[in-house]
Amino acid sequence: MDTAGKRILMAKTGLDGHWRGPTVVAKALRDAGFEVIMIGMARPEEMVQASVDEDVDLVGLNIGGHIDVAVRAINMVRESRPEVPIFVGGVVPPHAKRKLEALGVEVYPPGSQLPDIVAAARRLTGLA
Amino acid sequence: MNAKNNKDRVWKSASGLPLQKFYSEDDIPQEQRQRLASDPGMAPFHRGAHPGGYRTKPWRIFQLSGFGKPEDENERIRFLLEQGETGFIMEHDRNTGDHCYNVDHPDVVARREDVGLTGAVMQSVRDIDICMKDLPLETSFGHAGGAVVQHAPFALAGYWTVARHRGIDLARLPGTGQSDFFLTYLGCVTKQQIPTAAGLRFNADIMEFCDKHLPRWVPVSIAGYNGADTGLNAYQELGALFANSVEYLDEIKRRKTMPLENAARACSGVNFRASMDLFEEASKMRAARLMWQQLLERRYGITNPKVANLRIHCVTAGSRMTYQQPLNNIVRGTVMALAAALGGVQSMGVSGYDEALSIPSEHAHQMSVRIQQILQEETNIEAVTDPLGGSFYVETLTAELVERAWEFFDEIQEQGGFLATLDSGWLHERAAENQSEDFRQQESGEQVIIGVTDHKDDISPFEVDGFMGVDDAYDVALERLHEVRRTRYEAGASRALKELETVCRDGSNIMPAMMDALEAEVTLGEIGDIYRSVFGDWATPIQT
Numbered sequence: 001m002d003t004a005g006k007r008i009l010m011a012k013t014g015l016d017g018h019w020r021g022p023t024v025v026a027k028a029l030r031d032a033g034f035e036v037i038m039i040g041m042a043r044p045e046e047m048v049q050a051s052v053d054e055d056v057d058l059v060g061l062n063i064g065g066h067i068d069v070a071v072r073a074i075n076m077v078r079e080s081r082p083e084v085p086i087f088v089g090g091v092v093p094p095h096a097k098r099k100l101e102a103l104g105v106e107v108y109p110p111g112s113q114l115p116d117i118v119a120a121a122r123r124l125t126g127l128a
Numbered sequence: 129m130n131a132k133n134n135k136d137r138v139w140k141s142a143s144g145l146p147l148q149k150f151y152s153e154d155d156i157p158q159e160q161r162q163r164l165a166s167d168p169g170m171a172p173f174h175r176g177a178h179p180g181g182y183r184t185k186p187w188r189i190f191q192l193s194g195f196g197k198p199e200d201e202n203e204r205i206r207f208l209l210e211q212g213e214t215g216f217i218m219e220h221d222r223n224t225g226d227h228c229y230n231v232d233h234p235d236v237v238a239r240r241e242d243v244g245l246t247g248a249v250m251q252s253v254r255d256i257d258i259c260m261k262d263l264p265l266e267t268s269f270g271h272a273g274g275a276v277v278q279h280a281p282f283a284l285a286g287y288w289t290v291a292r293h294r295g296i297d298l299a300r301l302p303g304t305g306q307s308d309f310f311l312t313y314l315g316c317v318t319k320q321q322i323p324t325a326a327g328l329r330f331n332a333d334i335m336e337f338c339d340k341h342l343p344r345w346v347p348v349s350i351a352g353y354n355g356a357d358t359g360l361n362a363y364q365e366l367g368a369l370f371a372n373s374v375e376y377l378d379e380i381k382r383r384k385t386m387p388l389e390n391a392a393r394a395c396s397g398v399n400f401r402a403s404m405d406l407f408e409e410a411s412k413m414r415a416a417r418l419m420w421q422q423l424l425e426r427r428y429g430i431t432n433p434k435v436a437n438l439r440i441h442c443v444t445a446g447s448r449m450t451y452q453q454p455l456n457n458i459v460r461g462t463v464m465a466l467a468a469a470l471g472g473v474q475s476m477g478v479s480g481y482d483e484a485l486s487i488p489s490e491h492a493h494q495m496s497v498r499i500q501q502i503l504q505e506e507t508n509i510e511a512v513t514d515p516l517g518g519s520f521y522v523e524t525l526t527a528e529l530v531e532r533a534w535e536f537f538d539e540i541q542e543q544g545g546f547l548a549t550l551d552s553g554w555l556h557e558r559a560a561e562n563q564s565e566d567f568r569q570q571e572s573g574e575q576v577i578i579g580v581t582d583h584k585d586d587i588s589p590f591e592v593d594g595f596m597g598v599d600d601a602y603d604v605a606l607e608r609l610h611e612v613r614r615t616r617y618e619a620g621a622s623r624a625l626k627e628l629e630t631v632c633r634d635g636s637n638i639m640p641a642m643m644d645a646l647e648a649e650v651t652l653g654e655i656g657d658i659y660r661s662v663f664g665d666w667a668t669p670i671q672t
Binding site: 013014015016017018019020023024026027028038040041043044045064065066067068069091093094095096109110111113114115 | 222223226227234235236238239240241242245246315316317318319358359447450451452484485486560563564567570571577579580581591592593594596670671
């Protein structure tokens with residue numbers, strides 16, 4: 001399916017510096033034809049700004065720390081771009097995963113396979 | 129589930145070395161065959177750093193630990209020591225520590241709930257003092273924190289200052305602080321960091337300072353682990369680690385401020401990762417000792433056996449710990465620890481079984497200690513040094529790893545050296561290639577991870593839900609920061625800070641001024657502000 005023109009913003013909520021996961025995911029999404037805008041370690045307001053400026057169709061967050069930091073970021077992005085879906089990955093323990101899923105956010109913890117993440121990106125951007 | 133088909137499989141090691149069905153004497157390269165005659169504790173040391181092996185000295189049980197407030201971290205460290213840990217690691221909060229920010233920095237405030245999740249918040253010598261309460265500083269090997277390069281001078285000076293307050297002669301103090309380029313510039317690239325050239329200067333300064341004042345301290349510990357867990361394979365980890373050693377030694381040689389042999393001694397305590405390919409990882413430790421001996425003799429003419437016998441701390445691969453079916457990780461931790469022990473390492477940390485979910489719970493930490501105790505006490509592994517020595521397979525693998533690692537070392541030199549490969553992102557590209565290849569192999573079924581790619585049913589009755597530390601770390605740290613600012617002798621603090629800035633600018637050794645700054649209760653963020661104004665920011669070669 002044609003992914004041309006679909007844009008995904010990727011950001012890290014934490015300052016922990018683990019770049020392995022998001023980099024591998026970004027590459028897989030780019031290989032699948034998405035345009036990926038990586039802003040790295042960003043504060044919620046920076047994510048909001050980038051999601052508006054870059055006019056993205058999907059936001060992917062890498063979470064390396066506390067769930068409350070992610071929830072704050074998600075709420076702020078939603079406030080300004082309510083139509084944009086959000087999915088997250090990273091070190092998300094089961095209790096945090098349940099909390100995020102209750103907010104309607106898809107969660108891809110360690111061990112998730114890239115084809116599943118790419119499939120989710122297609123679905124969330126209305127391609128599948 | 130992938131159908132298991134061993135018949136058509138191409139067998140190779142985790143780093144991609146082709147493997148035969150079995151090995152015979154003829155497979156061992158000639159050069160390696162000649163080395164069979166040397167015993168453990170004899171050059172070229174591949175068979176072991178000491179002749180007595182674990183009979184003389186069992187490996188140190190040395191677990192990464194820390195979270196919350198300094199008192200929470202102190203409690204966890206004392207728990208681990210009670211459980212039988214034989215050294216201790218004092219992790220600082222990474223949001224503040226790695227970035228040299230106080231908790232009121234806007235980048236930290238924006239993530240305040242993360243504060244304390246990755247280590248205790250230590251912004252002044254007062255916090256470090258709380259974290260070190262009742263710890264056996266003189267009798268245990270302590271890790272002061274400061275794994276990240278720009279943070280190391282602060283963390284070390286803080287630890288040493290507290291030790292001095294307790295009446296301990298620094299000349300007798302054992303320990304390390306790491307100050308690792310692999311972590312800082314490759315594995316966990318921070319949002320803000322001093323450039324690599326400034327980092328090299330800091331590390332050389334620490335080596336010089338320890339040479340004068342702390343002869344028992346391991347001033348820097350190069351951690352190949354952080355390269356390997358980012359994606360470098362076994363021989364790349366080896367080659368890159370020694371390319372890093374060369375940067376330090378050449379810098380000291382250029383400075384002519386301490387005997388080169390002392391500098392080599394200062395660099396001879398290193399860190400490797402042990403991952404799941406049991407024989408390759410055991411062989412890697414043997415290869416590392418051999419390479420260090422070769423490097424010192426060939427490049428620097430150093431043959432002193434007390435310097436040429438590399439000592440290794442080994443950490444099991446955190447990235448191999450799975451989120452799915454986490455109790456399986458106890459088995460993985462055991463296998464990786466076994467690889468390290470068979471390779472003859474001096475010190476070990478086993479990742480928690482909850483590694484992929486969170487920082488270790490108390491129980492996961494206890495299991496990491498128990499795994500090592502069971503290996504030490506119940507398997508008789510300590511009885512015989514280099515138990516794999518003479519194995520056709522292991523000797524061949526050792527030699528092949530050495531050969532490929534020197535090739536990778538040469539490639540790094542062709543790129544302009546280790547620092548240049550960090551600055552350009554060349555090393556990051558090598559790691560990223562391997563990461564992508566790993567995922568490809570998992571998709572194709574070439575690489576199986578139980579519970580993740582195959583056998584996904586989890587019937588464990590135990591829920592493992594990730595340990596989230598405490599929830600008051602940020603608030604307490606903020607209060608304490610205000611308290612320090614309110615109650616310290618301000619004129620002394622500002623004088624010390626000014627002196628530190630002068631030293632940063634004029635290029636003299638940073639450590640005496642750092643000791644004075646800690647003594648004067650200068651805070652971490654103030655020191656970071658000086659770094660940022662004097663050294664600027666490293667131009668990160670990757671998008672993080």
